[in-house]
Amino acid sequence: MKRMLVLEDGTVMIGKAFGSEKLTGGEVVFNTGMTGYQELLSDPSYAGQIVTMTYPLIGNYGINRDDFETMKPAINGLIVREACRYPSNWRSEFSLHEFLKIHEIPGLEGVDTRKLTRIIRRFGTLKGRLCSLEEDPEVIASQLSSMPEDKNVVQRVSTKSPYASPGRGARIVLVDFGMKYGILRELTKRSCDVIVVPYNTTAEEIRRLNPEGVLLSNGPGDPKDVQEAIEMIKGILGHIPILGICLGHQLLALAGGADTVKMKFGHRGSNHPVQHLETGKVYMTSQNHSYAVDEMSLEKTPFTVTHKALNDGSIEGIKHNTLPAFSVQYHPEASPGPEDANEHFDDFLQMVKNFKRGITNAKAL
Numbered sequence: 001m002k003r004m005l006v007l008e009d010g011t012v013m014i015g016k017a018f019g020s021e022k023l024t025g026g027e028v029v030f031n032t033g034m035t036g037y038q039e040l041l042s043d044p045s046y047a048g049q050i051v052t053m054t055y056p057l058i059g060n061y062g063i064n065r066d067d068f069e070t071m072k073p074a075i076n077g078l079i080v081r082e083a084c085r086y087p088s089n090w091r092s093e094f095s096l097h098e099f100l101k102i103h104e105i106p107g108l109e110g111v112d113t114r115k116l117t118r119i120i121r122r123f124g125t126l127k128g129r130l131c132s133l134e135e136d137p138e139v140i141a142s143q144l145s146s147m148p149e150d151k152n153v154v155q156r157v158s159t160k161s162p163y164a165s166p167g168r169g170a171r172i173v174l175v176d177f178g179m180k181y182g183i184l185r186e187l188t189k190r191s192c193d194v195i196v197v198p199y200n201t202t203a204e205e206i207r208r209l210n211p212e213g214v215l216l217s218n219g220p221g222d223p224k225d226v227q228e229a230i231e232m233i234k235g236i237l238g239h240i241p242i243l244g245i246c247l248g249h250q251l252l253a254l255a256g257g258a259d260t261v262k263m264k265f266g267h268r269g270s271n272h273p274v275q276h277l278e279t280g281k282v283y284m285t286s287q288n289h290s291y292a293v294d295e296m297s298l299e300k301t302p303f304t305v306t307h308k309a310l311n312d313g314s315i316e317g318i319k320h321n322t323l324p325a326f327s328v329q330y331h332p333e334a335s336p337g338p339e340d341a342n343e344h345f346d347d348f349l350q351m352v353k354n355f356k357r358g359i360t361n362a363k364a365l
Ligand SMILES: NC(=O)CC[C@H](N)C(=O)O
Pocket: 045, 217, 218, 219, 220, 221, 222, 223, 245, 246, 247, 248, 288, 289, 290, 291, 292
C-alpha cells in the first residue's frame, strides 16, 4: 500500500506504508545514527515528532527486550529508505514493522530520505503529515502551517505519581520530564536510592524527600513551556546538588536567568563531537534536541560554559560558578551511542559527596 508524506511547504513524497495504519502529523526531524532505532523510537523526547533516518537500512537487528527507553513510545512516525522485514540478531523479538503496528506508529519507506534531510537542513524543521494518497496535499499543507504547537507535551509523557527505585547509595530525586530509562539505569548501576517524581513536583515537595542530589531529566518540547519546573529549580538551587540532562540542562539555564533558542534543525544522532573547553578533550556524544541555551544570555548569569559543539559552536554544557549545579545538552547515558561522557554521572555523585563535606561549588568540570 502506498502512503505519502506532505510537508507544510507543500512538498509531497510518495512511498510504501509500513507499521500502523493510523496516520499522524508532527514536526519532521532527521537522525543521523546508523543504529539505535529502538532507543529513539522509545525515547519520550521525540513525542509528537516524525523522525526520518539518514542511514538507508533500518530494522536489520530487529527489536529486543532490553533496549527500550520507555515502555510507551511517544514518537508520531518513522520514515526510512528501507525497512528491514527479516531482522537477524539473537536478541530480536519483533521486526520494526511489527513493533510499529503494535504501538500504532505509522511508517513510510522507499522515499528519498537524503533529499528529505536536505530540505529540513535548508529550510529548518518543518511540520508534516503521513497520509493516504486520496487526501489533498494542498489542503493538508495549509492545515499544517496553522497547526498549533503542543504546549503540554511534557505533562503527557511524565510519570503521574512518584515511584522509588531503591538502592543503598546516595538518595537522588530524578525529575521525570520524559525520562529515558538509560538515566535511571546509570543511577541504579551506581547503587543510588532513586525516587522518580513528576515534572510539576515543587521545590518544597522535593526538599521533603531529603535527597542528596537532584537529576533533571531529558524531555520533549520547548523548555519555556515547563514554567513550574523553572520555579522548582530556583527553589532548590544551592540547597541540593543538581545535574541537568538535555531538557534538564535547558531548564537549569532558564532558572539561572539565561535564555534558550530554537535551532534551525537541531542535533539528532550518535556521533556529535563536543569539546570540553578547559581541557580541550573531545567527546563523541549522543544527542537529540531542537533547542539550545543562548550563549549571549549566559553573560549576565552566574554560569560558565563548559562544553561546546564542534559542528556549530552551540552550547553543550554549563556549570554554576559558586553553587553545586552543572548540566549537559547531550546524553551521558548514551543509549544509543558512544559512552565517552558516561563519567558525568560519577562527576555528579562526586559533587553530591563534596557538598555533604561542605564543598559547595560544582566539581571542576
Ligand atoms: N532530549 C531532550 O531532552 C530534548 C530537549 C528539548 N525538548 C529539545 O528538543 O531541545
